[in-house]
Amino acid sequence: MSGSVKLPRDEVDWLLRGALAAASKDDVTPVLCAVQWTIADGRVTVLATDRYRVHQLYVRAPKGTPDGEFLMDRSQADLLLRLRHSNARRLAGEVVELTWTDAETLPDPAPRKVARRYCGTLRFDIIAHDGADADVLSHTTEQVRGTFPAVGRLFDASSESESERASEMALDPEYVSAARHLRVDRGEPLRFIIPARSEQDAQIAGGSRRRPVLILNGSGTARALIQPNLMLKAVKDYGTD
Structure with missing residues (x-):
C-alpha cells in the first residue's frame, strides 16, 4: 500500500526539528535513529525516542x-x-509532499541482500x-526496517494525579533544552508536570526511582x-562547597 501527504514547509520543519531533538544518534539500533510518521484520525503525527526521552508532535492532516x-x-x-529552493521569494510558499510505499513481505527463506521493495520506500518532493x-x-530512499517501540503508550501512563509529588529530581539539561523545539513559536511557554510517586515507587531503592517528567507545549500539539537521572553521587546545596 502507498500514499502521500502534502504539508506546508513550515509545518514539516517544525515536526522534524521537534522529533529529531529526541531521536537517537546511536547507529547500533537504527530504528531508534528514525522518526515515526503516522497519518490517522485527521492528524499527521511524528514520534521519536532515544530510550531516555520521547517527543511527539502533530499537525492537522489535509482532507483526503x-x-x-x-x-x-x-x-x-x-x-x-x-x-531549500534558491529563490528566496518563493520560500514562504514551499510545500513538501511525502510519498511512501509499504514494504512487501519477505520471502522464506529470506535473501542475503534485502531488495528495496522489502523495505518500502519514502520520497519527499519540496515544491517551490x-x-x-x-x-x-x-529524494527517494528505503524506509528504515524494523518495529518502532510503542513508546507513545507511555503518555497514556503519565498522570496528573494530585498524589504526593517528588520534592526534587535531577534532569539532563540537554534534554530540557531540546524541549524548546516543541514550541510552535518562541514566545510560547512550556508546561512541566512533575510526576506523582506511587507506593511501588516509594518502596524501590528508598524511593529514588522517579517517573518521567511530562512536558506540554502551550498549543496542545x-x-x-x-x-529523570538517578542521583548516584551526592549533590551539594548551593554555597556549601
Whole structure:
C-alpha cells in the first residue's frame, strides 16, 4: 500500500526539528535513529525516542489524506531540513509532499541482500510554490526496517494525579533544552508536570526511582517525556562547597 501527504514547509520543519531533538544518534539500533510518521484520525503525527526521552508532535492532516505509517531515516530527515529552493521569494510558499510505499513481505527463506521493495520506500518532493511551473527538489530512499517501540503508550501512563509529588529530581539539561523545539513559536511557554510517586515507587531503592517528567507545549500539539537521572553521587546545596 502507498500514499502521500502534502504539508506546508513550515509545518514539516517544525515536526522534524521537534522529533529529531529526541531521536537517537546511536547507529547500533537504527530504528531508534528514525522518526515515526503516522497519518490517522485527521492528524499527521511524528514520534521519536532515544530510550531516555520521547517527543511527539502533530499537525492537522489535509482532507483526503490516506492513513498510513512509515519510518524516516535521520539522514533523510536532515537532508529535507537542509534543502531549500534558491529563490528566496518563493520560500514562504514551499510545500513538501511525502510519498511512501509499504514494504512487501519477505520471502522464506529470506535473501542475503534485502531488495528495496522489502523495505518500502519514502520520497519527499519540496515544491517551490503552487504554480504549474514550480521547481521541485526530490529524494527517494528505503524506509528504515524494523518495529518502532510503542513508546507513545507511555503518555497514556503519565498522570496528573494530585498524589504526593517528588520534592526534587535531577534532569539532563540537554534534554530540557531540546524541549524548546516543541514550541510552535518562541514566545510560547512550556508546561512541566512533575510526576506523582506511587507506593511501588516509594518502596524501590528508598524511593529514588522517579517517573518521567511530562512536558506540554502551550498549543496542545506537542509533548515530551524525560526520564529523570538517578542521583548516584551526592549533590551539594548551593554555597556549601
